[in-house]
Amino acid sequence: MATHAGGLTAAPPRAVRVRDLYRGFGDRVVLDGLDLRIAAGEFVALLGRSGSGKSTLLRALAGLDRAGEGTGLVEVPRNLAVVFQDARLLPWQRVLANVVLGRSGPDATERGRAALREVGLAGRERAWPKELSGGEQQRVALARALVSEPELLLADEPFGALDALTRIRMHGLLRDLCARHRPAVLLVTHDVDEAVTLADRVLVLDAGRVALDQTIDLPTTRSHRQPRFLAYRERLLAALGVDETGGQT
Numbered sequence: 001m002a003t004h005a006g007g008l009t010a011a012p013p014r015a016v017r018v019r020d021l022y023r024g025f026g027d028r029v030v031l032d033g034l035d036l037r038i039a040a041g042e043f044v045a046l047l048g049r050s051g052s053g054k055s056t057l058l059r060a061l062a063g064l065d066r067a068g069e070g071t072g073l074v075e076v077p078r079n080l081a082v083v084f085q086d087a088r089l090l091p092w093q094r095v096l097a098n099v100v101l102g103r104s105g106p107d108a109t110e111r112g113r114a115a116l117r118e119v120g121l122a123g124r125e126r127a128w129p130k131e132l133s134g135g136e137q138q139r140v141a142l143a144r145a146l147v148s149e150p151e152l153l154l155a156d157e158p159f160g161a162l163d164a165l166t167r168i169r170m171h172g173l174l175r176d177l178c179a180r181h182r183p184a185v186l187l188v189t190h191d192v193d194e195a196v197t198l199a200d201r202v203l204v205l206d207a208g209r210v211a212l213d214q215t216i217d218l219p220t221t222r223s224h225r226q227p228r229f230l231a232y233r234e235r236l237l238a239a240l241g242v243d244e245t246g247g248q249t
């Protein structure tokens with residue numbers, strides 16, 4: 001359990017606990033007394049208007065927020081992994097080396113191969129990153145994240161740069177990987193459908209705090225046509241201040 005920006009560390013609950021988190025840049029207050037809990041194994045999606053502070057919160061959890069000023073309690077498991085919109089692979093390393101980065105020994109290699117099999121890239125171990133499509137590169141990034149069996153996976157719009165069909169395939173992949181590995185997940189996304197498709201709970205960030213905390217009570221395999229899916233979608237869009245036509249409410 002790592003504690004960033006002050007505060008005492010309690011017994012490790014293997015989940016996220018954030019209390020009274022403040023983050024600002026100069027005069028700009030971005031997170032303003034934010035509270036958040038994520039249970040072990042829980043999948044939480046985070047929505048919010050552009051500039052509402054989603055990435056700032058994710059960086060605070062990842063311990064990557066050295067730029068701004070901040071106070072508050074942040075407790076996260078030490079064993080966490082982060083994936084971003086761009087796969088951030090090392091171009092001079094082959095795919096398998098990217099997955100096992102920083103690890104060595106036959107065990108690491110075997111785990112890396114297994115992770116690549118899990119993301120559907122068996123046989124591509126010796127490929128260079130530039131030989132892969134954007135979707136395949138994100139698969140490698142997911143394999144690299146999961147090879148350490150993280151207790152927490154932080155994902156900042158991981159599918160934001162992919163085309164719609166690839167994104168749908170990646171949703172299925174991420175859902176299956178999370179069902180198998182059971183990390184707690186915080187997924188930052190702009191895509192309301194993605195949030196309702198994947199998450200146990202969807203949060204909407206507004207004015208520096210969690211403005212809506214919506215449990216998604218749907219079966220694991222979800223269809224966009226289910227009436228309850230559409231009802232959640234509508235509620236979240238309303239909380240984001242947009243209607244179905246893209247207009248402001």
Ligand SMILES: Nc1ncnc2c1ncn2[C@@H]1O[C@H](COP(=O)(O)OP(=O)(O)OP(=O)(O)O)[C@@H](O)[C@H]1O
Pocket residue numbers: 025028030048049050051052053054055056057067068
């Ligand atoms: N290093 C920084 N220095 C100054 N301001 C910053 C810095 N990082 C973020 N900000 C500001 O903090 C606010 C929140 O940014 P953040 O990236 O967290 O929002 P976001 O909700 O993730 O946005 P988007 O959906 O557009 O990615 C923005 O106004 C941004 O300009």
